[in-house]
Amino acid sequence: MRLARLSEVSGTSPASIKFYLRAGLLQPGAAINPTRADYGEGHVRRLRLIQGLRSTVGLGLEDIRRIIDASAGVEDSPVRRLALLATVQSVVLRLDGDPGAASPAGDALVRAMAWPDEDSEARRAVDRHLAVMEAAGVGATAEVVQAYGRAADAIADAQLAATDLQDSVEDFVLTAAVGMHLHNQLILKIVALAQASQSIRRYGAGVRDAAGPGQP
Amino acid sequence: MRLARLSEVSGTSPASIKFYLRAGLLQPGAAINPTRADYGEGHVRRLRLIQGLRSTVGLGLEDIRRIIDASAGVEDSPVRRLALLATVQSVVLRLDGDPGAASPAGDALVRAMAWPDEDSEARRAVDRHLAVMEAAGVGATAEVVQAYGRAADAIADAQLAATDLQDSVEDFVLTAAVGMHLHNQLILKIVALAQASQSIRRYGAGVRDAAGPGQP
DNA sequence: AGCATTGGATAGTAAGACTATCCTCTGGAT
DNA sequence: ATCCAGAGGATAGTCTTACTATCCAATGCT
Known part of the structure; x- marks a missing residue:
């Protein structure tokens, strides 16, 4: 199909498709001749992925590029797929950073949960985060x-x-990232609900009524 | 103190202070004469709040303004403080939106947790979110x-x-928002760790090694 | 008296993600 | 064979957010 058709099918403007092509997020179509190229189903799927990661998960194009690069060549093999999942998580949650020291609280967690005591990016991120919280005076x-x-x-x-x-x-990748993001948001909202509930339990419904900028 | 001193004390550039003044996030200092103004401790605290909400929590100036507006006049009274907490949560988690229908899953949650069955912004947000997840094919x-x-x-x-x-x-407000944010991030990172751990448990440490763009 | 500072206003910058315009080439209809 | 709408590529413009830099007139300290 031509660019115009790809645009229709994917719901992306031709200008944006050109932009993604320039940015290297989308492979050029198969060139029929110097002024015509042919796009296929892969391009449609790729655009769906880009759109979903942008609009639902809110990732930037640089992050999307990292995920796309990591997806390259991962077609089958459950092990590779799960490794890809780890990469997606790393990008979505920005887990990368300096190694940092292992924290006793992190060790305690891993032992308590009987999780395998392996070094991993997620584990280092948890350790680092616990240290940051300690430093900020917000201990857990x-x-x-x-x-x-x-x-x-x-x-x-x-x-x-x-x-x-x-x-x-x-x-x-798309369903994993979207699921991850939606679950994450859900947890945070339930925490908000729990906090509101406990406030009400302690101080009564007046807490709710006193909210907002305009005070009685 | 003068602008230059306020800049030193708060670690904010004079240009940024002027910018916040223009944006209305910071009260003008007490005018001594047409070309001189005096700033006090309140200005320092306000700047600390703005800086913390921006750099640690990552809020935009519009969101910070909403929080500042909600803080106006809330000096004591635990009830008002807790209501302010709810506002902070609403801003940080973007809880506002259309009412939407109550979801059975939300009701079940409230009943199971023995939380007060009150209508609240957080509760509506949870209900809405559960509906969105259902619609996205990511049921919880x-x-x-x-x-x-x-x-x-x-x-x-x-x-x-x-x-x-x-x-x-x-x-x-600052410690509440920062604590909220850091706890939220912690949960998400622990979820990532749990997922990595379960992947390893199921498929062995090969999952970790297969990560990254460069495949063997 | 004189010059650096202050406060206020205006305009410029940088990043990110597009969007619009321009140009040339081309392929199907005439 | 010829014409011209549309394709593809390149370049530049737009919008938002959060500043940063420059100007300017009025002071105030020396």
Whole structure:
């Protein structure tokens, strides 16, 4: 198909498609001659992936490029797919950074949850984050961290169960990233609800009524 | 103190201070004469708040303005402070939106957690979010939602306990927002760790090694 | 008296993600 | 064979956000 048709099918403006081509997020179509190129189903899937990662997950084009690069060549093999999942998580949550020291709280968590005591980017990110919180005077007690751990276990289980290793790489990455993002948002909103609920429990419904800029 | 001194004390460039003054995020200093103004401790606190909300929590100036507006006049009264906390959460998590229908999953959660069955912005946000997830084909089972709920209860408890209702409004809002943000990030990172751990448990450490763009 | 500072206003910059315009080539209809 | 709408490529413009830099007249300290 030609650019105009690709634009229609994918719901992306021709100008944006050209932009993604220039940015290297989309392969050039097969050149029929110097002024005509042919695009296929792969281009449509790629555009769906870009759109989804942008609009739903809110990633920038640089992050999307990293995910696309990591997807290259990962067609089958569950192990590679799960590794790709780790990359997606790393990008979505910005897990990369300096190594940093292992934290006792992190060790305690891993032991309490009976998780394999392996070094991983996620583990280092948790350790670093606990150190940052400590430094900011916002410590997390071991009980709280373990409560997070139990919830995280359930979440991870649900997400892995919902992960279809048979999809095309694009669809696999897209559903994984979208699912991850939506679950993350859900947790945060439930925390907000819990906090509102506990406030009401302690101080009554007046808490709700006193909200907002205009005070009585 | 003069602008130059305020700049030194707060670590904000004079140009930025002027910018915040223009944007209305900072009150003008007490005018001594047409070309000289005096700034006080309140200005320093306000700048600390703006800086913290920007750099740590990553809020935009519009969101910061909403929080500042909501803080106006809230000096004491625990009830008002907790209401302010709800506003901060609403801004940080972007809880506002159309009402939307109540979801059975949300009701189940509230009942299971024995939270007060009150209407609130957070509750509507959870309901809406569950509907969005359903629509996106990323359903959350009741068990998962309740696992989130238990963790959220522990989180909310820890955060409310760490909330010092005696601080200045600025410090109160700042520590609340920063704590909220850091806890949120922690949860997401622990989920990432849980997922990595479960992947390794199922498929062995090969998952970790297969990560990254360069494949063997 | 004189010059650096202050405060206020105006305009410029940088990043990110497009969007619009221009130009040339071409392929199907005439 | 010829014409011209549309294709593809390149370049430049737009919009937003958050500053940063420059100007300018009025002071105030020396």
